[in-house]
Amino acid sequence: MQDLLHNIRQCTICKDYLPLGPRPVLSAHKNSKIVIIGQAPGTKVHKSGIPWDDASGKQLRAWLDVTDEQFYNPENFAIIPMGFCYPGKGKSGxxxxxxxxxxxxxxxxxxxxxxxxxxxxxxxxxxxxxxxxRAKKTLTETVDNFQDYLPRYLPLPHPSPRNRFWFTKNPWFQTDILPILKSKTHSLIK
Incomplete structure (x- = not known):
């Protein structure tokens, strides 16, 4: 595993497309129990090299009801984004x-x-x-039908503060899904 992590952190496969250059950010361990697959690091995470080291990460840790120490223990959580490097700025994010x-x-x-x-x-x-x-047409439908993907997968919205409108519009996420997420997390990392 250490060799693989080293190789990923040295990756430059898409360097020509990265405005800030390559800086793969991830965390994993052979004993990881929960894998978090997000999108890609933002500028703050690119700068620090620490996954989820931003407001979204703070919200995610609150959802999971874990401490920073628990979250950053790779035997508890592997953190593997879809894209390991900051991809650049778009029109709306x-x-x-x-x-x-x-x-x-x-x-x-x-x-x-x-x-x-x-x-x-x-x-x-x-x-x-x-x-x-198996994914539904929209993220909302996929998250709302989370039971279809358990026990292996649990789809979640992005915890970004930019999504506050989504959370306001979908209060069932907090009442129906977060308790299940917390319970599963606690049972796996006890």
Whole structure:
């Protein structure tokens, strides 16, 4: 696993498309129990090199009801984005994750993580990649039908503060899904 992580962190496969250059950010361990698959690092995470080191990460840790120490212990959580490097700025937020990363590296990571029991698919890119034709038409429908994907996958919206309108419009996420997410998380990392 250490060799693989080293190789990923040295990856430059899409360097010509990265405005800030390559800086793959991830975390994984052979004993990881929960895998978090998000989109791609933002500028703050690119700068720090620490996954989910931003407001979205703070919200995600609150959803999971875990401490920073628990969250950043790779034996608890592997953090594997769809794109390992900051993809650049788009019209309304960051660009989509680069398409090269997941096909290049994800399967190799899975081979080294036999103890994974839950995969959190955060955002539409992760959901479409992993659920394929089982994903619903919209992220809202996919998240609302989360029971269809358990016990392996649990689809979630992105915890970004930019999504506050989505959370206001979909209060069932907080009442119906967050308690299940917290319960599953606590049972796996106890």
């Amino acid at each position: 960051d660009l989509p994750p680069r398409p090269e990363c997941a096909p290049q590296w994800h399967n190799q990571l899975w081979e080294h993580m036999p103890k994974v029991e839950l995969v959190l698919l955060i955002g539409m890119y992760a959901q479409r990649y992993y659920l394929k034709d």
